[in-house]
Amino acid sequence: MSAQDVLDMSINIALVLLSLAFLLTIIRIVKGPTLPDRILGLDMLVGAAIGYIAVIGVKTGYTLYVDIAIALGLVGFLATVAFARFILVRGQADEGGMEDGHELDADAMIDHKIGELGANATPADNQEKQGS
Amino acid sequence: MADLGTYVVSILIIIGAFFALVASVGLIRLPDVYSRMHAASKAGTLGSGLMLIALAIYSDDLATITRALIGVVFFLLTAPIASHLLAKAAYAVGYRLSDLSVMDEMSKSDQN
Numbered sequence: 001m002s003a004q005d006v007l008d009m010s011i012n013i014a015l016v017l018l019s020l021a022f023l024l025t026i027i028r029i030v031k032g033p034t035l036p037d038r039i040l041g042l043d044m045l046v047g048a049a050i051g052y053i054a055v056i057g058v059k060t061g062y063t064l065y066v067d068i069a070i071a072l073g074l075v076g077f078l079a080t081v082a083f084a085r086f087i088l089v090r091g092q093a094d095e096g097g098m099e100d101g102h103e104l105d106a107d108a109m110i111d112h113k114i115g116e117l118g119a120n121a122t123p124a125d126n127q128e129k130q131g132s
Numbered sequence: 133m134a135d136l137g138t139y140v141v142s143i144l145i146i147i148g149a150f151f152a153l154v155a156s157v158g159l160i161r162l163p164d165v166y167s168r169m170h171a172a173s174k175a176g177t178l179g180s181g182l183m184l185i186a187l188a189i190y191s192d193d194l195a196t197i198t199r200a201l202i203g204v205v206f207f208l209l210t211a212p213i214a215s216h217l218l219a220k221a222a223y224a225v226g227y228r229l230s231d232l233s234v235m236d237e238m239s240k241s242d243q244n
Contacts, residue, residue, distance in 0.1 A: 003138035010142035014149035014183070021149075024156035028168075036165040036222040040172050043214060044159055047176040048152050050207065054183040054200065055145055063196040066187065070203045073210065080214035084221040092226050 011059045018055065021048050035090075039083045046076030141190045148182030151175045164230035165222055173215040180207060 025048065029041035053069040056062065158171025181204045188200035229236055 003135040003142075007138050007142045010146045014145045017146075017149035017153045021152040021156040024153075024160050028156075028159045034165060034222075034227055036218060036227060037168065039218060040165060040168055040215075041159060043211075043218075044155060044172040044176050047172075047180045047207070047211070048156070050203065051148055051152050051180040051183040054180070054187040055149070057187045057196075057200075058141065058145065058190045063187070063191060063193065063199075066184075066196060066199045066203060069184075070199065070206060073203065073207050077210040077214050081217055084214075084217040087218075087221040087225055090225070 007058075011055060014055050015052075015059075018048060018052050022052075035083075035087060039080060039087075042083075043076060043080050046072055046079075137189055141186045144182050144186035144189070148179045148186065151179030151182065153179075155179060163232050165227055166219060166229060166233075169215050169219055173211050177207060177211045 022045070025041050025044045029038050029045070032038055050069045050073055053065045053072075057066055152175070155171050155175035158175060159168050162168045162171060184200045184204045184207075188197045188204075191197055191200070223238060
C-alpha cells in the first residue's frame with residue numbers, strides 16, 4: 001500500500017467523520033433549547049466548515065478555497081460577537097427553552113430592555129461589586 | 133522521504149476530523165451551554181487547526197502554506213474571544229448552569 005493510498009483512505013475517513021460532526025451540530029442547533037446553544041452550534045459549524053475546506057484542499061488541490069476559509073472564519077467570529085451583543089440587549093433569559101413564542105414580539109422586547117438596561121444595568125453592577 | 137510527509141498529513145487529517153467529531157458529540161451530550169462551550173471551542177479549534185496544518189504540510193506552494201498558517205493563527209486568536217463573549221453574555225442575562233454543576237464562582241447570592 002503506497003503512501004498515496006493511505007492518504008486517499010484517510011481523506012475519505014476524515015470526510016465521513018466531518019459529515020457526522022456536521023450532522024450532530026445541526027441536531028444541536030435544531031433542538032436548542034436556548035438561543036446561546038444555537039449560536040454555539042453555528043460557531044462550531046463554521047469551525048467544522050474550515051476543517052472541511054482544508055481536507056478538500058488536500059484531496060483536490062483546489063487551495064483557492066483556503067481564502068474563503070479565512071473569510072468564513074472572520075464572518076463567523078463577527079456573527080458570534082454580534083449575537084452575544086444581541087443576547088445582552090435582549091435581556092433576561094426565559095428558562096425552559098420555550099423561546100419560539102417570544103420571537104414574534106422580539107422588537108418590542110428589545111425596545112423595552114434597552115430602556116431598562118440604560119437605566120439600571122451599570123449602577124446595579126457597581127453596587128454589587130462594592131457589596132462583595 | 134516524500135512518503136513521510138504524506139503519512140504525517142494522513143495522521144493529522146484523521147486526528148483533526150476526530151477532534152471535530154468529539155467536539156460535536158460534546159455539543160450533543162453535555163448538559164448546559166457553558167459546558168458545551170468547552171467542547172465546541174477547545175476541541176473544535178484544535179480539529180480545524182490540525183486540518184489546516186495538514187494542508188500546509190501537504191502543499192508545495194508558499195502562498196498556500198502561508199494562507200493555511202494565517203488561518204490557524206487567526207482561528208486561534210478569535211475562537212476564545214467569541215466563546216468568552218458568548219459565555220459572559222449568557223451568564224449576565226441569566227441562563228442558569230445545569231443542576232449537575234458543582235459550583236458557580238461568579239454567583240453573588242450564595243456566598244458564605
